[in-house]
Amino acid sequence: MKALITGANKGIGFEIARNLGKRGYDILLGARDEDRGQAAVDKLVAEDISARFIKVDLNDVDTLHTASARVDSLDILVNNAGIPDSVKPGHPPLDLTKHTFDYTTEDLRATMETNFFGTHELTQHLLPSLSDKAKIVNVTIPISPTDFWHPLAYITSKAALNIMTLTYAFEFKKAGSQRQIFGIMPGAIATDLNGMEAGARGGFVKSSEAAGEIITHIILSDKNQNGQIIQYDGKVVTDYETQIRG
Ligand SMILES: NC(=O)c1ccc[n+]([C@@H]2O[C@H](COP(=O)([O-])OP(=O)(O)OC[C@H]3O[C@@H](n4cnc5c(N)ncnc54)[C@H](OP(=O)(O)O)[C@@H]3O)[C@@H](O)[C@H]2O)c1
Numbered sequence: 001m002k003a004l005i006t007g008a009n010k011g012i013g014f015e016i017a018r019n020l021g022k023r024g025y026d027i028l029l030g031a032r033d034e035d036r037g038q039a040a041v042d043k044l045v046a047e048d049i050s051a052r053f054i055k056v057d058l059n060d061v062d063t064l065h066t067a068s069a070r071v072d073s074l075d076i077l078v079n080n081a082g083i084p085d086s087v088k089p090g091h092p093p094l095d096l097t098k099h100t101f102d103y104t105t106e107d108l109r110a111t112m113e114t115n116f117f118g119t120h121e122l123t124q125h126l127l128p129s130l131s132d133k134a135k136i137v138n139v140t141i142p143i144s145p146t147d148f149w150h151p152l153a154y155i156t157s158k159a160a161l162n163i164m165t166l167t168y169a170f171e172f173k174k175a176g177s178q179r180q181i182f183g184i185m186p187g188a189i190a191t192d193l194n195g196m197e198a199g200a201r202g203g204f205v206k207s208s209e210a211a212g213e214i215i216t217h218i219i220l221s222d223k224n225q226n227g228q229i230i231q232y233d234g235k236v237v238t239d240y241e242t243q244i245r246g
Contacts, residue, residue: 002074002131004067006030006056006122007081009040011191012139015212016078016219021049023220028071030056030081032063056081058118068125075131076219079119079161080139084154084193085111093195096151103152115157120164136181137219138165140229142237162229169227183229184218185237186211206232 003020007013009031021027021044029044029051031037037053044051054070057063058081084094085107123136130136142149143159161183168181189211190198198207206214214232218225229237 001076002026002028002071003076003078004028004030004054004056004071004074004126005078005080006058006119007032008078009033009036011193012186012189012208012211012215013078013080014040014043015208016080016215017051018044018047018049019212019216020076020219021047021051023216025050025076027051028054028074030054030067032057032060032081056122058114058122061118061121064118064122065125068122068129071126071129073131074126074129074134076135076137077123077126077130078137078139078215078219079123081119082115082139082158082193083111084151094151094154094193096148098151100150100152107153108156111153111157112160115154116160116164119161123164123168130179133178133180135179135219135225136168137215138162138181138183139215140165140183140185142185165229166227172226180224180226182225182227184215185229185231186215187232 001024003025005013005017008017008029017027017029027044027049029037029041034053034055041051041053054067055063056067138161140162141158143155143162165181165183172179172181188205189208190196190205191208196205198205218230231237
């Protein structure tokens, strides 16, 4: 069994790779930087996990096409790599104080480029390489704005990703395929993306290790989750209710 996880050199992606690896999956560890990717592979291999680096830079379409061409019989694709706003290396953490009117079109374009266009390009090119019962997993976020939560670029890009989840799921179902695509919302996780600490906000913020376990548990469920957007506690988000199921 084989799994490719994007953005797996650190954070949530690394922990998903570690958890799937511990369960016997051969890990294709996707990262945009070879040194950071190989360092993460070495950590997994030191834990007796079968892992190898595969270059996946969501802003470099050639790497996406090359990676797709190198993969076959893929059982799990986890589209995990993502950014909160800017695409600059060493980007600052998610800024929840940024005013909606301060987002430039370039902020939106850059975030869409990584979180949606790059992810779509990779997924589409991997379709012929999926095994019959393959699962495509999109790591996502709540997209309904609240007083506290309304980062325009981030939620716009993930909303597009969620629609991709629903429409791909519809095509799988229509074709009678056993393949699945679903989204997982891990909740607030302490990573470089937000600069938060595990346990903050009265324990609301979880560690990336906890996120890796939760996400892996949902991925490996025997249930048909095609077309679902699933929260960390297993609850299915119904804002996106469609006619895919039933
Ligand atoms: N943290 C949370 O609270 C939270 C909650 C819900 C969903 N998520 C989602 O979880 C996913 C992982 O985030 P995280 O919190 O683990 O953040 P993170 O620690 O910053 O990790 C992000 C990963 O994405 C990679 N990445 C960024 N831009 C890329 C690009 N253009 N091409 C390829 N890889 C790229 C990063 O690579 P580099 O190391 O090279 O920068 C890194 O490996 C994201 O999709 C995020 O939206 C996070």
